[in-house]
Amino acid sequence: MQVRDLRIRCTFPDSELVHGVNFTLRRGGTLGIVGESGSGKTLTCAAVLGILPKQVELSHGTVEIFGSNTASFGKQQWVDLRGNVISAVFQDPGSYLNPSIRLGKQINEVLRVKKGLSRKQAKQETLRLLSAVHLRDPELVYDQYAHELSGGMLQRVVIAAAIAPGPKILIADEATTALDVTVQAEVLDLLTELKEREGLSLVIVSHDLAVVAQICDDVLVMRSGEIVEYGPTDEVLQSPSNEYTKLLISEHQRYGLDRIIESERLQVA
Amino acid sequence: MLRNAIRVPSGRIAAVLLGIVFFLAIFGPVLAPDAPNTTVGAQLQGPSGAHLLGTDYVGRDVLSRMLAGSTLSVLGALMVVVIAFVVGAIPGLLSVYLGRAFEWVSLRVVDTMIALPFLVFAVAMTALLGNGVVQSMFAVGILLSPVFFRVARSSALSVARSQYVEAATLSGASTAWVMRKHFLAKVLPPISIALSTTMATGLVVIASLTFLGIGVQPPTATWGGILAADLQYIAIQPLAPLVPVVVILAAVLGCNLFADAVRDVSGEAGRQLLNARAAKKAGRVTRVPRARIGLRKGGELG
Amino acid sequence: MATVSIAGAPSRGSLLIHHRARQFAGAIWRLLAAFIPVFLLGSFFTFLLGSISGLNPAPLQLGDGASLSAVHALEQKWGLTRPFFDQYFTWLGHVLSGNLGRSWANNNPVSTLLEGRAIITLSAAGLALLIGIVFGFALGALAARYQNTWVDRLVTILSATISTLPPFIVGVVLIDLFATSLHLLPAAGYVSLGQGFEPWFSHIILPAVALSFDTVADVARQLRIGLVSAKRQHYVTGAVVRGLNGRRVFWVHTLRNAVSPSIAVLGLKFPALLGGAVVTESIFQLSGYGQFATQAAVQGDVPSVQAVLVVAVILVVIFNMVVNVILNALVPSASRGT
Numbered sequence A: 001m002q003v004r005d006l007r008i009r010c011t012f013p014d015s016e017l018v019h020g021v022n023f024t025l026r027r028g029g030t031l032g033i034v035g036e037s038g039s040g041k042t043l044t045c046a047a048v049l050g051i052l053p054k055q056v057e058l059s060h061g062t063v064e065i066f067g068s069n070t071a072s073f074g075k076q077q078w079v080d081l082r083g084n085v086i087s088a089v090f091q092d093p094g095s096y097l098n099p100s101i102r103l104g105k106q107i108n109e110v111l112r113v114k115k116g117l118s119r120k121q122a123k124q125e126t127l128r129l130l131s132a133v134h135l136r137d138p139e140l141v142y143d144q145y146a147h148e149l150s151g152g153m154l155q156r157v158v159i160a161a162a163i164a165p166g167p168k169i170l171i172a173d174e175a176t177t178a179l180d181v182t183v184q185a186e187v188l189d190l191l192t193e194l195k196e197r198e199g200l201s202l203v204i205v206s207h208d209l210a211v212v213a214q215i216c217d218d219v220l221v222m223r224s225g226e227i228v229e230y231g232p233t234d235e236v237l238q239s240p241s242n243e244y245t246k247l248l249i250s251e252h253q254r255y256g257l258d259r260i261i262e263s264e265r266l267q268v269a
Numbered sequence B: 001m002l003r004n005a006i007r008v009p010s011g012r013i014a015a016v017l018l019g020i021v022f023f024l025a026i027f028g029p030v031l032a033p034d035a036p037n038t039t040v041g042a043q044l045q046g047p048s049g050a051h052l053l054g055t056d057y058v059g060r061d062v063l064s065r066m067l068a069g070s071t072l073s074v075l076g077a078l079m080v081v082v083i084a085f086v087v088g089a090i091p092g093l094l095s096v097y098l099g100r101a102f103e104w105v106s107l108r109v110v111d112t113m114i115a116l117p118f119l120v121f122a123v124a125m126t127a128l129l130g131n132g133v134v135q136s137m138f139a140v141g142i143l144l145s146p147v148f149f150r151v152a153r154s155s156a157l158s159v160a161r162s163q164y165v166e167a168a169t170l171s172g173a174s175t176a177w178v179m180r181k182h183f184l185a186k187v188l189p190p191i192s193i194a195l196s197t198t199m200a201t202g203l204v205v206i207a208s209l210t211f212l213g214i215g216v217q218p219p220t221a222t223w224g225g226i227l228a229a230d231l232q233y234i235a236i237q238p239l240a241p242l243v244p245v246v247v248i249l250a251a252v253l254g255c256n257l258f259a260d261a262v263r264d265v266s267g268e269a270g271r272q273l274l275n276a277r278a279a280k281k282a283g284r285v286t287r288v289p290r291a292r293i294g295l296r297k298g299g300e301l302g
Numbered sequence C: 001m002a003t004v005s006i007a008g009a010p011s012r013g014s015l016l017i018h019h020r021a022r023q024f025a026g027a028i029w030r031l032l033a034a035f036i037p038v039f040l041l042g043s044f045f046t047f048l049l050g051s052i053s054g055l056n057p058a059p060l061q062l063g064d065g066a067s068l069s070a071v072h073a074l075e076q077k078w079g080l081t082r083p084f085f086d087q088y089f090t091w092l093g094h095v096l097s098g099n100l101g102r103s104w105a106n107n108n109p110v111s112t113l114l115e116g117r118a119i120i121t122l123s124a125a126g127l128a129l130l131i132g133i134v135f136g137f138a139l140g141a142l143a144a145r146y147q148n149t150w151v152d153r154l155v156t157i158l159s160a161t162i163s164t165l166p167p168f169i170v171g172v173v174l175i176d177l178f179a180t181s182l183h184l185l186p187a188a189g190y191v192s193l194g195q196g197f198e199p200w201f202s203h204i205i206l207p208a209v210a211l212s213f214d215t216v217a218d219v220a221r222q223l224r225i226g227l228v229s230a231k232r233q234h235y236v237t238g239a240v241v242r243g244l245n246g247r248r249v250f251w252v253h254t255l256r257n258a259v260s261p262s263i264a265v266l267g268l269k270f271p272a273l274l275g276g277a278v279v280t281e282s283i284f285q286l287s288g289y290g291q292f293a294t295q296a297a298v299q300g301d302v303p304s305v306q307a308v309l310v311v312a313v314i315l316v317v318i319f320n321m322v323v324n325v326i327l328n329a330l331v332p333s334a335s336r337g338t
């Protein structure tokens, strides 16, 4: 996936929100996007997924996914792309699941629609996916509703639904932000594991530099709609060229980021 | 609040309609050119110079009957509102202050009353209890009382819970002043809305009952009764029913528009609307900055 | 809630079944707790009304000039001298076992008198409900689909207007228009369905339309609000991102959560549809249960009136229970109190 000079503007009131973002996601690679709140991370992801909100439009630049430019996509092509090639999970996973449909049914639906499985095959596959995301009791979760599970479990269900049709790219927009530290670590572990096993490429969006440092190959630092720094993670973290990035890093030092940088340095060496 | 309500168009139309309706209700019988119950011409005539709205199936003047009937039709509905208010508001207030048992029972009773098929019960109550005007007003008033139960209850709850009343009292404002301000801003608008929508319902129900000949018997003139008679002879005078139809609708519309106007001008959104209108009138920019509105004195909503 | 699955180590299957059974029992209990008081109080009001009317069968059965002792004997025969609660519980017991009592006017069982009439009323009310659902849903969906365009505004104004028009006024105007002026439909009367669909329908359609206006307006309004707010929900975005197409997202995900307020409104409108029958039946000269109630009330035939009222209460309670069950099935997460 390649994003070139992406500009996003809001039509009312007229203003540009994202001013030219460039990045490349290599096959099997992991890209981290960090930046303060309102810096345009979510909008960038939405542009890539073709789900920009009303009154917000892609005004310039191209998104190329496996060689095809999404600018020319019609409705049906987007539907074919989403799920099969690219998928996403977000913050507050419970709200992204239909509150009135049993969780298993929702994964089931994706498998039947996107992969044409029969009901029975879909159920088996759903149970397999639920255990693949390390839910303790797939059978039980299959028949439960979103309001009956905890946030960490819901994020696993949402991930299972997202990877069900076998996408190549998964965007995780602050997928771990609201979870507590141990659960956050578990979900990140799960994402890395899936990446290795299913050959996924990941885009990890976060406020938290530590999260990105742990699992990303490349990192993109954004501020008010612009890229302030982009490069391999260890380079950016060890020798940041931008003031803002320096600030971010120094703030995180207190929370043990230095140890991660330390261990990375060892790996590099 | 009344002054503000007539500042929006719907409020102005409502004021005109309701003005006419109440004028007719009070002075209608005096203004009537003929006696409502005497035959003054040929039967079922169309409008003419002598009889502006024509004559009915026994040759009575329709205009005179409409005017004579307005008293019962409008003041009857007004009585219904008064009864509904008294019967509903008092237990509504008590349900907040009188303890759990009373609260539980009164809420169940109100739930049930709302679930009752209203008109069937109104007909049955009126007819079984003596089939008179007074009975019909009490029957309808009692059946409509849940509206006021709810309004009174929620107002009482909002007073009981509102922290700003407490805060204002602590900051030295007199209790009477606080209550007055709270009452004008928070309690009066929902009550006026309930009063006018109930008045609309009351007009329709009284018209329905008199249409059925329940509570008021012919030859006493009522809008509903006139409509029922017109319907009998619709093949001969197809336009005759439109007279009571238009009058009843105008009265109902007046009440509903008044409720809309109050809804529009009360609360924070209402204050903004009023200020924007005032600004527009004065020829200034129409966009009123939000921050300033919040600082304006709130007493304006009186 | 997460504890459910964590605690389920030993026998997961049975735990799940147990959990669902408890939820189901809870739902049934909430349903009964909400509706039993309505039924009991409704039937109590009904009986109380007959009782405080102070009427007795004498005027209907003995004429005006009956002697005091004859009246007293008659009251004794009908059990009217017994204590109030004694009478009430006997009557309630009879009602629950399907015995609606006998008319004072002609001694016939009220249930046989009501039988043929209830069908007429339910035809009109049922068709009105259907019109309310179909047109209400169509208008509401249209307004939500074209939100903030002239279509939306038109639907909003239309529903605000028609919701203020009382059924008997609409009825009169419809007769004037379709029967008297255009001669398209019969102005009055009823033909049973057994005599063919078309004659039945042509007699029932105008009363049904007259009754339906309010329901159409309210369903449209609620559906519009429901759809507009459901469209903004994250789970819709979620379904889109998983690659489901627009039609599927709307029918499976948006609509399901958006319809509940409009279905709830149907439960609230049903009493008005039954009540409105009194007037529409009079306008269109349908001898349904509304006309029966009016005649019986004017005559002072207390058992017949009580029977009609209690049947109406039962219909309302049953209808609302059905609505409640549907809502629970559609939106299980919404825990509803009453």
Ligand SMILES: Nc1ncnc2c1ncn2[C@@H]1O[C@H](COP(=O)(O)OP(=O)(O)OP(=O)(O)O)[C@@H](O)[C@H]1O
Pocket (backbone or CB within 6 Å): A010, A017, A035, A036, A037, A038, A039, A040, A041, A042, A043, A044, A053, A054, A055, A056, A207
């Ligand atoms: N629907 C919209 N209409 C107009 N402006 C929007 C809309 N959505 C977002 N914006 C604006 O775009 C900018 C970027 O928003 P975005 O959600 O991408 O930020 P973010 O980096 O994801 O922030 P956060 O870390 O809080 O999620 C913000 O300034 C926001 O005000």
Ligand SMILES: [Mg+2]
Pocket (backbone or CB within 6 Å): A041, A042, A043, A173, A174
């Ligand atoms: Mg974001």
